[in-house]
Amino acid sequence: MYPGIHNYSEIGKLNKVLLHRIGPEVEGLVPDNFARLLFDDIPYLKVAQQEHDRFAEVLRENGVEVVYYVDETAKALQEQSVKEEFLNKMLDESDLFSEGVREAIYDYLIAMPAKQMVEKIIAGVKKDDIPKVETKSLADFITSAYPFYMDPMPNLYFTRDPGACVGNGLNVHHMSTATRRRECLLLRYMFMHNKDFAPEGSQLWYDYDDPFSIEGGDVLVLNSETVAIGLSQRTSAAGIERFAENILHKSTFKRVLVLDIPKSRAFMHLDTVFTMVDYDKFTIHPEIEGPLRLFEITLGMDGKPHFESLTDSLQNILKKVLKLPAVDLIRCGGNDPMAAQREQWNDGSNTLCIAPGTVVTYERNYVTNDLLDKKGIKVLTIPSAELSRGRGGPRCMSCPVNRDDL
Numbered sequence: 001m002y003p004g005i006h007n008y009s010e011i012g013k014l015n016k017v018l019l020h021r022i023g024p025e026v027e028g029l030v031p032d033n034f035a036r037l038l039f040d041d042i043p044y045l046k047v048a049q050q051e052h053d054r055f056a057e058v059l060r061e062n063g064v065e066v067v068y069y070v071d072e073t074a075k076a077l078q079e080q081s082v083k084e085e086f087l088n089k090m091l092d093e094s095d096l097f098s099e100g101v102r103e104a105i106y107d108y109l110i111a112m113p114a115k116q117m118v119e120k121i122i123a124g125v126k127k128d129d130i131p132k133v134e135t136k137s138l139a140d141f142i143t144s145a146y147p148f149y150m151d152p153m154p155n156l157y158f159t160r161d162p163g164a165c166v167g168n169g170l171n172v173h174h175m176s177t178a179t180r181r182r183e184c185l186l187l188r189y190m191f192m193h194n195k196d197f198a199p200e201g202s203q204l205w206y207d208y209d210d211p212f213s214i215e216g217g218d219v220l221v222l223n224s225e226t227v228a229i230g231l232s233q234r235t236s237a238a239g240i241e242r243f244a245e246n247i248l249h250k251s252t253f254k255r256v257l258v259l260d261i262p263k264s265r266a267f268m269h270l271d272t273v274f275t276m277v278d279y280d281k282f283t284i285h286p287e288i289e290g291p292l293r294l295f296e297i298t299l300g301m302d303g304k305p306h307f308e309s310l311t312d313s314l315q316n317i318l319k320k321v322l323k324l325p326a327v328d329l330i331r332c333g334g335n336d337p338m339a340a341q342r343e344q345w346n347d348g349s350n351t352l353c354i355a356p357g358t359v360v361t362y363e364r365n366y367v368t369n370d371l372l373d374k375k376g377i378k379v380l381t382i383p384s385a386e387l388s389r390g391r392g393g394p395r396c397m398s399c400p401v402n403r404d405d406l
């Protein structure tokens with residue numbers, strides 16, 4: 001096994017994964033903030049944690065090292081000066097318009113040990129947490145009924161999205177919505193100051209300050225030459241171009257395949273409708289097969305990106321880039337349109353492949369799971385009554401850091 005960040009496929013044996021154990025941040029969800037915080041419902045925390053623990057346990061049982069956001073970020077903040085810089089940057093990004101509030105929150109958080117500080121930032125800082133705020137500006141006199149000074153990060157358990165490990169490097173993303181942007185700062189500090197996570201020499205393909213949105217659910221590493229990326233509700237064409245230019249110039253990857261998927265909440269990322277489960281097998285949501293447009297980005301002879309609109313079918317393109325005689329696209333929900341819609345909504349196509357032909361899925365998606373099983377895929381299911389309320393499945397809940405090469 002190579003050390004550090006090493007990810008040249010979607011299906012190679014998974015050695016190390018970054019998760020976030022769902023926590024009190026989801027108890028900051030109320031119907032009034034659902035739309036802004038990207039939820040449709042409130043997970044019951046106790047049960048969601050049990051489900052998440054089972055997810056981690058299944059991974060460990062299959063030889064995967066599981067590391068957590070809170071621990072890995074805390075390791076990055078051991079130096080006092082780094083901890084201070086991180087907190088200041090976090091406060092800069094937290095829409096705090098009052099100087100008095102900002103100072104009070106800074107004093108409250110910096111006094112905590114690094115791990116506790118990170119946990120609190122993720123859970124959100126409530127007005128009740130800060131008993132006394134000095135009035136220093138007009139904004140300090142203005143009060144509202146909203147309970148938080150700093151919003152919680154209820155989406156962090158979808159660790160797939162704030163970043164992506166590709167080859168021997170990392171993307172730290174610029175998220176499309178303000179509510180998820182601060183999640184990426186945790187990852188950025190992990191990259192910069194936690195050498196267990198990102199040893200010297202790890203590359204950075206995309207950075208927090210890059211201006212165009214790109215989210216990890218859209219990034220699929222097909223093999224050591226090809227990265228597929230969804231042009232989606234969350235990932236912009238300009239973000240894809242910037243990522244492609246960097247990775248094509250500085251790595252062994254030769255092409256970026258762009259899948260232009262419908263822009264809708266149900267299909268928010270490519271991995272909600274398309275994932276790889278074996279050398280030659282994929283899950284796909286039937287509703288994207290028709291409208292799909294595909295493009296390829298390569299480097300021209302002049303060293304500049306070359307863009308091409310592809311006319312061939314997805315199946316033929318996959319055969320070509322994977323150098324296979326045939327590929328099988330397994331339809332989420334089979335041929336039943338209602339099962340397809342229902343199971344896609346509950347992330348039936350969102351499989352996490354942990355070795356060729358072995359996937360982790362939500363047990364509730366029994367139609368798709370059964371089909372995968374019939375196709376010879378080993379399906380390890382996890383309970384999902386509460387986790388699925390956040391609209392993401394096992395692939396969304398995991399950021400693979402290290403996989404064996406194929």
Ligand SMILES: NC(=O)NCCC[C@H](N)C(=O)O
Pocket residue numbers: 038039155158160161180216217218268269271272390391392393395396
């Ligand atoms: N890769 C994924 O599709 N992640 C799921 C993210 C769900 C989260 N509630 C969001 O809307 O961002």
